[in-house]
Amino acid sequence: MQRRSIAFWLGAVVFLAAMLAMTQLVRNEYPFFAGYVILQFVVLAVAWTILGGYAGYVNFGTNAFFGVGVYTAVLLVKAFGAPLPVQIATAAVVGSLLGLGVGLLTLRMRGIFFSIATIALAIIIETSITNFRFVGGAAGIQLQRPPVTAPFDSYVKMLFFVQALLVVIAVAITRGIQNSRIGRGLHALRDDELAAECTGVPTLRLKLLACVISGALMAAAGAPAAMYLQYANPDSAFNLNYSVSVLAMALIGGTAHWIGPVLGAILLGATQQLLAVTISSEVNVLVLGVMLVLFVVAAPKGVIGLVQRQPKRRGGSK
Amino acid sequence: MTVPAAPDAPLLRIDALTKSFGGFVALNDVSVQVRKGERFGLIGPNGSGKTTLVHCISGALRPNKGAVIFGGEDVTPLPPNQRSRRGIARSFQIPRPFRSMTVLENLMVALDFAAGRETLESTAHRREAAMSILARIGLAAKAESPTATLTQVELRKMELARAMATGPKLLISDEAMAGLSTSEVDEVLDLLMSLGGDDIAIIMIEHIMQAVMRFSQRVMCLDAGRIIAIGPPAEVMANARVQEAYLGT
Numbered sequence: 230m231q232r233r234s235i236a237f238w239l240g241a242v243v244f245l246a247a248m249l250a251m252t253q254l255v256r257n258e259y260p261f262f263a264g265y266v267i268l269q270f271v272v273l274a275v276a277w278t279i280l281g282g283y284a285g286y287v288n289f290g291t292n293a294f295f296g297v298g299v300y301t302a303v304l305l306v307k308a309f310g311a312p313l314p315v316q317i318a319t320a321a322v323v324g325s326l327l328g329l330g331v332g333l334l335t336l337r338m339r340g341i342f343f344s345i346a347t348i349a350l351a352i353i354i355e356t357s358i359t360n361f362r363f364v365g366g367a368a369g370i371q372l373q374r375p376p377v378t379a380p381f382d383s384y385v386k387m388l389f390f391v392q393a394l395l396v397v398i399a400v401a402i403t404r405g406i407q408n409s410r411i412g413r414g415l416h417a418l419r420d421d422e423l424a425a426e427c428t429g430v431p432t433l434r435l436k437l438l439a440c441v442i443s444g445a446l447m448a449a450a451g452a453p454a455a456m457y458l459q460y461a462n463p464d465s466a467f468n469l470n471y472s473v474s475v476l477a478m479a480l481i482g483g484t485a486h487w488i489g490p491v492l493g494a495i496l497l498g499a500t501q502q503l504l505a506v507t508i509s510s511e512v513n514v515l516v517l518g519v520m521l522v523l524f525v526v527a528a529p530k531g532v533i534g535l536v537q538r539q540p541k542r543r544g545g546s547k
Numbered sequence: 548m549t550v551p552a553a554p555d556a557p558l559l560r561i562d563a564l565t566k567s568f569g570g571f572v573a574l575n576d577v578s579v580q581v582r583k584g585e586r587f588g589l590i591g592p593n594g595s596g597k598t599t600l601v602h603c604i605s606g607a608l609r610p611n612k613g614a615v616i617f618g619g620e621d622v623t624p625l626p627p628n629q630r631s632r633r634g635i636a637r638s639f640q641i642p643r644p645f646r647s648m649t650v651l652e653n654l655m656v657a658l659d660f661a662a663g664r665e666t667l668e669s670t671a672h673r674r675e676a677a678m679s680i681l682a683r684i685g686l687a688a689k690a691e692s693p694t695a696t697l698t699q700v701e702l703r704k705m706e707l708a709r710a711m712a713t714g715p716k717l718l719i720s721d722e723a724m725a726g727l728s729t730s731e732v733d734e735v736l737d738l739l740m741s742l743g744g745d746d747i748a749i750i751m752i753e754h755i756m757q758a759v760m761r762f763s764q765r766v767m768c769l770d771a772g773r774i775i776a777i778g779p780p781a782e783v784m785a786n787a788r789v790q791e792a793y794l795g796t
């Protein structure tokens with residue numbers, strides 16, 4: 230396990246170094262525009278997996294957490310001109326509180342009822358923001374980017390790197406959960422909640438924790454979107470597409486291991502970016518649907534299920 | 548908090564427990580005590596409320612009336628996980644393994660969250676503890692098997708092993724022998740006899756009378772949610788109402 234941890238952190242450093250080098254060496258801004266979106270989906274899909282994969286509580290409210298992240302940033306910029314790190318950190322705190330609230334309200338429900346409750350929540354929040362004039366209401370709001378910080382020469386490149394940092398944070402946290410007793414407890418309650426309780430697993434506490442961490446990461450991933458687009462409106466910030474895409478990415482990648490949602494988000498995110506350029510963004514939804522159906526039928530455990538044909542299981546960490 | 552129990556205070560005290568589902572009364576004013584280390588047989592026809600009683604003791608169900616006192620503490624308001632940490636463990640009439648896990652991992656769940664886990668700090672220590680329980684139960688060879696590949700008797704044993712891994716003071720076995728062959732029944736019975744002792748009381752629910760007679764120091768018979776007899780096995784078996792409830796109709 231020790232050696233695996235070293236390998237993981239080494240990988241993370243190499244990844245960040247590569248991303249940083251890219252921002253310094255590549256002149257064209259487009260790869261960063263597209264890459265930012267993919268990285269953002271990696272964070273969202275990984276965060277979704279904590280609750281949706283490990284615990285088996287399918288959250289359809291990704292858009293609520295994402296949108297709350299966006300609008301936390303908008304509010305902070307509008308009210309105080311807060312810098313980016315403050316926007317992200319505050320979004321994470323707000324997201325975790327929202328996660329706690331949602332958890333307390335909905336986690337006693339099982340299966341489809343929980344999922345429906347999360348959709349309802351997203352609608353309620355979107356409606357409130359739509360009526361919140363200070364952050365632009367339904368019409369949305371324009372935002373001015375502050376000057377970019379060195380060593381970056383464009384704001385988008387900087388946001389790209391920030392989102393890469395969030396990927397590392399999200400994956401590290403999710404991996405930590407997976408390899409700890411919290412992860413084992415979540416798996417146990419996903420398999421059988423009553424048996425887990427009677428075996429000593431504090432199921433409600435673990436579910437709340439999963440909801441809080443998942444919510445914090447999703448909102449954090451949404452925060453930089455305000456500056457990325459220099460514009461925000463409730464319709465796009467709370468778009469149900471986020472929920473559907475993220476769910477599809479996690480399921481297509483596989484939710485038994487944190488690498489699953491990473492692969493799923495890269496695979497589907499890249500496909501979507503490609504299609505948006507070459508054909509149209511409407512085709513995206515279709516492709517998403519077709520891929521999801523294909524995987525559900527042919528590879529129910531996702532990409533990692535395909536790769537990991539004969540899983541070498543060893544009770545310990547993976 | 549836990550009041551230090553008097554030396555001969557019961558481990559488990561069930562106090563005027565009543566549980567109904569809608570208008571149907573499944574447990575009716577049940578009071579009974581189980582001593583530390585006692586081997587206690589619980590019998591009664593199907594639908595008499597045995598499993599409902601187990602649910603109320605383990606916290607899976609909340610009674611409408613009455614209390615469950617464990618080790619001198621009123622655990623009635625506690626969720627199952629807190630009762631597990633205090634020493635109440637159970638198996639399920641229809642086995643409920645963690646299906647995505649191996650046998651060893653099933654036990655690791657218990658050890659990861661057990662009350663005494665501080666003494667088993669490292670994962671390696673907990674694995675060792677899990678393996679020694681599996682060895683005791685006779686499942687060591689299946690440690691790395693996914694639970695989906697287990698036979699019926701292995702599943703029952705796995706549930707007992709998992710319950711043991713929580714470090715119980717009271718182990719409740721809900722029809723662990725149902726549907727097993729004669730030799731398997733003997734196997735599980737020997738196992739339960741060996742698990743009990745000074746520190747662990749066992750409530751065994753069973754329909755197989757020979758097993759109940761051999762196992763129990765005391766037997767209680769439920770019928771339609773009421774206690775109709777309680778005492779030494781031979782006495783309870785000889786009881787006319789028990790015979791009627793069981794053998795009649």
Ligand SMILES: Nc1ncnc2c1ncn2[C@@H]1O[C@H](COP(=O)(O)OP(=O)(O)O)[C@@H](O)[C@H]1O
Nearest residue numbers: 568571573591592593594595596597598599600
């Ligand atoms: N969740 C429930 N809802 C409604 N009725 C129930 C429920 N659980 C048990 N019962 C009823 O309570 C009675 C006692 O059931 P149970 O405790 O399972 O009996 P036993 O374990 O002795 O066979 C039965 O008549 C059963 O139908």
Ligand SMILES: [Mg+2]
Nearest residue numbers: 597598599640
């Ligand atoms: Mg029963």
